[in-house]
Amino acid sequence: MDHATAVFAGQRPRLFGLAYRMLGSAHDAEDVVQDAWLRWAGHGAGVDNPAAWLTTVVTRLCLNRLDSARARRETYVGPWLPEPILTTDPAAGPAATVEERESVSLALLTTLERLTPPERAVYVLREAFGHSHAEVAAVLDVTEAGSRQLHTRARRHLAAVPTVSTTPADVGPLLARFVAAARDGDLAGLEALLAADVTLWSDGGGKVTAARRPVHGREAVARFLVGILGPGRWQGTGAAAEVNGAPAVLAFLGGRLDGVMAVEGDGEVRAVRILRNPDKLAFLAGQVSRSEGLSGRPS
Template identity: 70%
Template sequence: MSTATDPVADFEAQRPRLFGLAYRLLGSAQDAEDAVQDAWLRWSGADHAAVASPAAWLTTALTRLCLTRLTSARTRRETYVGPWLPEPILTTDPAVGPAETAAQRESVSLALLVTLERLTPLERAVYVLREAFGHTHAEVAAILGVTEAHSRQLHTRARKHLAEAPAGQPETDAAAWGALVERFLAAAREGEIAELEALLAADVAAWSDGGGRVSAARRPVVGRAAVARFLAGVFAKFTTGLEARVGEVNGEPAILALRDGELTSVLAVARSGSQVTGLRFVLNPDKLAFLGGQLSRSGGLSGHSS
């Protein structure tokens, strides 16, 4: 039997973790918020006296709600205009769940969230519950309503699929990464093609998500020279009134562009060592709304403006 006396307090104590789980499962901050709200509605109608562990009950309810949402989300993404990228979030915000360890930050990176789209809903749930939240296979099996052996099989298949399209190794040197992004931003802003090419890996790729709402490249730009020219063209549009700031987005340094205080784009920068290996531009205004709200609540970002 539960020893809790306040179901509302129980839920609010779990809310950040629930959002972090839903976001990793869905790749959408707005959908994650909706799923957490649906979990609250179910919790409101539960027999709380019969619940031994509110955390376990809520994790199970939320995960199953997300599995249903994943099926419909996949159908929507099949008709998405241009490359699909997850909604970016500020991971320095404690309201969005755990991002303390390198593994937790890597599990919320845009690169990995894109790669998780390769998995079936059940594979994705097992992977997230195991890798990001540390649940045992016995716990995962209970959450998903499968056998422990099946949970292990799903985890093995998930890791195999992800190995076929690696998202990169989690970085631990945040200072070096931040310095690389600042150097990259300076070169892009000045249109220094040679400096950009020196910073870009030979097989670097850039993806742009405008969702048909704003102008964006419909296909990935691949290769050092092509990406350098692409970047110079993009940053040439930076004019008076548009600022570029560096902040931590999805556990990694990113460049945020703002006009008159309003967020207009996010550029996540993936690296390996001293080179940039991937660039992900999120320009779809629908996908910037959540992060824009985070910025408003936090009073903005520290960093250098352009």
């Protein structure tokens, strides 16, 4: 491996993590990193600061994609959710600290869709990667004052969206009881685990069965889950994994990854996100196939 290739290989996980947080799509993030590699292969030998140069290239490539991505999502069938990733995979980028895991959570990535592309870029570079406003300004070709203004606007927009305080240590056992109650058809037991204002999103992209609109409220969410997971309803198997920095259940049917279910809560389930669009499961399925094993089915 020559020096330029080795330098890029060392940067690749960080670049993927940046592109994924910018786009909410693992597939698109891989494409952006590949485009960055092609540019690096042509110009990398003369670059004094490879990390800064590559950060700028990847960020600007993502900005070019965000407008078209937003247009596609406006015609998306049903609720749109980010592509899930295993954050235990080192190749998926930084997710070692609490802050890094939070910056890749399904909830935050969904909320980031509310921001303009420049606001999202500033927020990700500042909050997830710790860049100074001077560094962000250089990446985006704006002034430091402009970077600060974009960051302030981004934080203001995100502050207007309700969030759920969640820690993996709290969610793991809650998720296990939640799944068990749904599979047993225990409607009362499931309702006892749900907050009154719980919301469920199910992303099938019009390609598989999924709710076309968010499901709101304890009773409606419980009945929906028992309807799809209860006795005699679903014949697959499940395994626990860390998805986007938090415990989740991977559902397999006939040996194929069929879906992902993640919950958020602070003692009770406040939000449920189910991803079943096969296009969005391809990257995660590849990660799973390379993984040495999962922790087993929640009981």
